[in-house]
Amino acid sequence: MTVAFLEKVFLKKRKPTDKLRGVELFNLNLLRDLAAADIGLSIAAHESWRPVLEQHLSGARNLSLHCVSAGPSFVRAACAALSLVRESRRAGRFRRLIIGNAGNGIVPAVRLLTLARAFDQAVVISHREPQPHFLKAVSRLPGHIVCVCGPIAEDYRRGGVQTDIVVDYGVMNGDAFHPPETPRHADGIVRACVLGALDNAWKGADTACEAYRQLPETLRRICELHLMAFSTVPAYAQAPGIHPHGWVDFEEIPAFLQQMDIMLVPSRDEEVMRETFSQATVQGMLTGLPVLYADLPILNEKFDAGGGTRFTDAASLSHALAELIQDPAQRAALGAQARRTALTRYLWSTPRFIERYLLH
Numbered sequence: 509m510t511v512a513f514l515e516k517v518f519l520k521k522r523k524p525t526d527k528l529r530g531v532e533l534f535n536l537n538l539l540r541d542l543a544a545a546d547i548g549l550s551i552a553a554h555e556s557w558r559p560v561l562e563q564h565l566s567g568a569r570n571l572s573l574h575c576v577s578a579g580p581s582f583v584r585a586a587c588a589a590l591s592l593v594r595e596s597r598r599a600g601r602f603r604r605l606i607i608g609n610a611g612n613g614i615v616p617a618v619r620l621l622t623l624a625r626a627f628d629q630a631v632v633i634s635h636r637e638p639q640p641h642f643l644k645a646v647s648r649l650p651g652h653i654v655c656v657c658g659p660i661a662e663d664y665r666r667g668g669v670q671t672d673i674v675v676d677y678g679v680m681n682g683d684a685f686h687p688p689e690t691p692r693h694a695d696g697i698v699r700a701c702v703l704g705a706l707d708n709a710w711k712g713a714d715t716a717c718e719a720y721r722q723l724p725e726t727l728r729r730i731c732e733l734h735l736m737a738f739s740t741v742p743a744y745a746q747a748p749g750i751h752p753h754g755w756v757d758f759e760e761i762p763a764f765l766q767q768m769d770i771m772l773v774p775s776r777d778e779e780v781m782r783e784t785f786s787q788a789t790v791q792g793m794l795t796g797l798p799v800l801y802a803d804l805p806i807l808n809e810k811f812d813a814g815g816g817t818r819f820t821d822a823a824s825l826s827h828a829l830a831e832l833i834q835d836p837a838q839r840a841a842l843g844a845q846a847r848r849t850a851l852t853r854y855l856w857s858t859p860r861f862i863e864r865y866l867l868h
Contacts, residue, residue: 510548515608712774798842815846
C-alpha cells in the first residue's frame with residue numbers, strides 16, 4: 509500500500525533553528541509509524557523539510573519526497589500536487605491521500621489530486637477548524653474526516669460535509685507519561701505548572717501568574733508556579749515564587765511533570781488562535797495531575813467525568829488553586845480520575861488508525 513501525505517506546515521519554509529512541536533511532531537511520528545508498518549509514503553514538502561523528513565524516516569523502504577521551494581504557498585502546493593499526480597499515473601493510484609490538517613493553503617493541491625483521480629479515498633486529520641474554502645474542497649471526498657475534538661467535528665457537520673466524520677485522537681508516546689513511582693517530593697512545597705508554547709499570548713500564562721499573585725501570602729510561601737516554556741521570559745513571569753523555564757526536548761517533559769502537583773490550563777480563545785486539543789493537558793492527565801482548566805469547550809469535554817476544576821478568570825483560578833494547595837487528598841483523587849479518562853480516551857494508536865482508515 510502506498511499513501512500520499514499532504515500537510516500545510518510541510519509546505520512552508522522551515523528555518524534550521526525552528527523547534528519541532530505540536531502537530532509537526534505528531535505528523536513526523538505518524539509517518540515514522542506508517543513506514544514501520546511497511547506502508548509506502550509519498551510526501552509533499554518544502555525543500556527545507558527534506559533533512560528533517562529523511563532523518564525521521566531513515567530506513568523507510570518505500571519513501572518518495574516531492575519537494576518544492578519556489579513561489580507563494582498556493583503555488584508550492586499546486587506544484588507538489590502535480591508531482592504526486594505524475595507518480596500516481598506512473599505507479600498507480602494512491603490507496604489513500606492523507607491530509608494532515610485543515611488549511612486553505614493546500615486547497616489547490618487537494619483539488620488537483622481529486623480531479624486527476626490520483627487516490628482511492630482521502631483521510632483528513634483535522635487539528636483545527638476548517639475554513640469555507642477547505643470545507644468545499646473536502647465536502648464530497650470519499651473517505652473519513654478524523655477530528656481531534658467534538659467542536660471541530662461539529663464544524664464539518666454544519667458545513668454540510670458528506671464524508672464520514674469521527675472524533676478520534678490522542679497523544680503519541682503516551683506510555684512515557686505516568687505518575688512517579690515514589691512521592692513527588694518531601695519538602696512541603698506544592699508545585700503547580702503551565703505547559704506549552706507560552707510565548708503565545710493565547711496560552712494564558714499571564715492569567716496563571718495573576719492567579720498566583722492573588723494567593724494569600726501564606727499559600728505563596730508553600731507553592732511554586734512553574735512555566736514551561738518561554739523563548740523570552742516576559743516581565744509578568746519574573747516574580748518571587750514564579751519559575752519560568754526555557755525550551756527543552758520532548759524527552760524531558762515526562763520527568764518535569766512528575767515533579768509537579770497541579771496542572772493549570774489557562775488558555776483562552778483569541779481571534780486567530782485557540783486550543784483545539786491541548787496535548788499538554790492530556791500529558792498532565794496521564795501523569796496523574798489534577799487539572800485547573802479554563803472554561804473552553806475542548807477542555808470541558810475532557811473533564812466531563814471529573815479529574816479537574818473549571819475556572820472562568822484569574823480570581824476563580826486563584827480560589828481553586830488555593831483549595832488544592834491545602835488538600836492533598838483532593839489532588840490525589842482528581843489526578844487519579846484524570847489519568848483514568850486519559851487512558852480510556854486520549855491515547856493515539858497508529859495500528860488502530862491503519863485498521864480503521866487505511867485498510868477499510
